[in-house]
Amino acid sequence: MGSNFRFLFFIIFSFFFRNVFSAPDLSGIWQLTRGIPNISERFYSQRELTKEGHRRIDIFNIFEDDLNPLCIPSGVGRLWDEPDTVWRVDQYEDRVEIHYEMFDVHRIIKLNQNGHPLEFTPSAKNLDDILMPTIGHSIGWYDGDTLIIETLGFTESIVSTEARGGGSLEVSVSDTGAVRSNKSMWVPQSEAMRSIERIYRDSDFMAVDILYFDPITMLAPQEVRYRYSPSSFNFSIYGCISEEVGH
Structure with a gap:
């Protein structure tokens, strides 16, 4: 009886050790890499939108429709695109938690789930426990490193309404002439x-590679790659303070 118990304990401990302590180390505080040659x-990637996708871009007014003034990121890409704040990953046995300094957003991502639930509850919230529906419901798992x-x-x-670089000179301009973003990147x-x-270490950097698939707005997946440096x-x-949208 005792030997059977010890054997069972060994099996459980081995499973725990293999699944928890073999996870890649993603610790650290990270910010977008700047000013490093060849990085x-x-x-x-070049965006390829459906007619419906173009229509939605055409009618979107960043000065009236953007949720960022309400301390709600426009999407998960907005969190990763933020150039002036940092983020970190906390790893646990059954979940990972990604903390973004921007808007104090906190994503809780359960690991090794049997698919998503039938009804989605946003996986992200702020310090006041206000859910972030634009960020969606996430599950995760490890694949090697x-x-x-x-x-x-x-x-x-x-x-991401912060997407920048490349594209045409099509911009979003307010009535006062203020330019907010390169609209051709949205x-x-x-x-x-x-x-x-996909989050992994790339030498001294933290890599975040994302693919977005949307049959309603995209003709082809949108690919985005980021490299972050230790902060x-x-x-x-x-400490985001909500503002009235449109002002």
Whole structure:
């Protein structure tokens, strides 16, 4: 009886050790890489939108429709695109938690789930426990040295209103002449969008590669790649104060 118990304990401990302690170390505080030769902080593939995707971009007014002034990211890409704040990953046996300094957003991603639930509950919230529906519902798993996150259950929005670089000179201009963003970089998201994030160490950097799939707004997947450097700043409270949209 005693030997059987010890054998069972050994099996359980071995399973725990293999599944928890073999996970890649993703610790650290990270920010977008800047000013390093031959290292690009972010890359966007050329967007290919459906007619519906173009229509949604045409009618989107960033000065009236953007949720960022309400301290809600336009989409998960908006969190990764933020150039002036940091983020970190906390790893546990059954989940990972990604903390973004921007808007004090906190994503809780359960590991090794048997698919998504039938009804989606957003996986992200802020310090006041306000859910972030534009970020969707996420599950994750490890594949070797990579954390993979699959997300469904998005709400209609823009993947990232911070997307910049490349494209035409089509911009969003307010009545006062203020320019907010390069509109040619925006990619709309529908409730049918699915994203796959791959997070892994790339030498001294942290890599985040994302594929967005949306049959309603995209003709082809949108690919985005980021490289982050260790930050010299401590993680702090953002303290976002909601503003009235349109002002």
